[in-house]
Amino acid sequence: MTDCPECAARQVQVEMKFDPNTKHFICKKCGLYATREQVSDIKYRLNRRERTREDKHDEYRDWWQSSKKEKQG
Ligand SMILES: [Zn+2]
Numbered sequence: 581m582t583d584c585p586e587c588a589a590r591q592v593q594v595e596m597k598f599d600p601n602t603k604h605f606i607c608k609k610c611g612l613y614a615t616r617e618q619v620s621d622i623k624y625r626l627n628r629r630e631r632t633r634e635d636k637h638d639e640y641r642d643w644w645q646s647s648k649k650e651k652q653g
């Protein structure tokens with residue numbers, strides 16, 4: 581059972597259909613068409629993107645807190 585990583589990124593759980601002839605997974609919702617390797621690659625990239633976004637958020641918060649400290653003296 582493989583969930584579509586593109587739809588999972590949009591908080592939608594969609595089970596992909598496997599085509600044994602082409603050895604590709606197909607998502608009926610977003611139209612993603614990928615091999616098992618490509619699906620796990622997309623999952624990996626999306627996970628990394630989520631983490632990067634969180635890192636940026638932390639950087640912003642650090643910057644904001646340090647700038648507040650400067651203003652307070
Ligand atoms: Zn999808």
